[in-house]
Amino acid sequence: MTIRVLVADDQAIVRAGFAGLLSTQDDIEVVGQAVDGAEAVDLAARHRPDVALLDIRMPRMDGIEAARRILADAPRTRALMITTFDVDDYVYAALAAGASGFLLKDATAPELLEAVRVVARGDALLAPSVTKRLVAEFARQRRRLVVPRQVEELTAREREVLTLIAAGLSNGEIAGELVVSESTVKSHINRLFAKLGLRDRAQAVIFAYEHGLAGNG
């Protein structure tokens, strides 16, 4: 089964280069070429490609907005982003838009072909420097999920109450949930506030989110 690819880049030479390279492969077929994001969205709607190879910097509509629209219209299409510039917020924006891959223009021909095949089968592939940033960002976020000592000092019941506070429940509702009196809930709350150095339930919610006890990370 051939992989049907749409190529979008505003520079004619680059566009031709990509299309030419892809065409040499038996399992890849170029079904369209676009000079900007708007045309890419059009062509994607018409041809329903398996992979949309999108340059980020393009006139009229950038590759990220194009990816967003293409994916909204045809979720089975995979977006593979390409950019000259590494150090971009583009990375995050592109991934948030639903891109499956992110390459730099210094990628070699085999790397590009590999990337197309990887995203076509539903996996994802990023340039190593991009992977580095993503991993670093991810590690930063997860690190605080290793629950700090403070939380260790909470009793099981106090932790339970804390998570219910972080779910937005009032004291009365928490009492109902735990089948105890509201007074009891207040006791737990007072002692957990003291242990964690909190003042009110709003700060408790913040604490819960910051330490991964709520909002699933």
Place this chain on the structure above:
Amino acid sequence: MTIRVLVADDQAIVRAGFAGLLSTQDDIEVVGQAVDGAEAVDLAARHRPDVALLDIRMPRMDGIEAARRILADAPRTRALMITTFDVDDYVYAALAAGASGFLLKDATAPELLEAVRVVARGDALLAPSVTKRLVAEFARQRRRLVVPRQVEELTAREREVLTLIAAGLSNGEIAGELVVSESTVKSHINRLFAKLGLRDRAQAVIFAYEHGLAGNG
């Protein structure tokens, strides 16, 4: 400059296979082989390798804990994790521990060599299926950062108050911050509660976190 690699795997055949493959390369040197995590930590402390190739499942101490200790001791060493099993929480745990790469055992020889070189130069590389999961997770987290309509309906002042609530300030403190009376703050709060369907400031904090208005994502 040769890349100095430490190999850790409890299966002798696998270990020998990796070591043998790596040794065939001019730019790579195997400086140690460990049969479990504890020995890996020992050998890493002694040899200070550039890359530690760590199996995840190992007796006595698993690869993740080993990575954590090795990196704590020698931050310049890069951890490259290998596992037979794909669908694991291992991925997140490994990245949180500071790993720079994550491969599956079905990786080809060129892929392994490429991975070693990538992490040695400070970048990161993940198996495509792992990348997929990470990208999906990342996109999930970021998606809600595209501020929803509800927030659009808030006035500038109300948004301001909301973020201050989400920072844990009391009404009095917010009033001081905005140089208005506490009554004013309360009225802003009341109308933003109505617009967002919230009941109290705790729920407001939750809303802010869930929609990326607080806790920097």
Place this chain on the structure above:
DNA sequence: ATGCGCATCCAACCGTAGGTGGAGCTTGTG
């Protein structure tokens, strides 16, 4: 220009949340 909508501002009222001090009950550990 006059009226309408909207954001901002304010005061007074009342309920819930938070603070204090204390007591009975179970469970596990020295």
Place this chain on the structure above:
DNA sequence: CACAAGCTCCACCTACGGTTGGATGCGCAT
């Protein structure tokens, strides 16, 4: 067994937070 620690509950008080109702001033359209 005695003791510590956690869970439960009560009474009471303060005050912060949330509600209601209304005032001012700005922009906009009729």
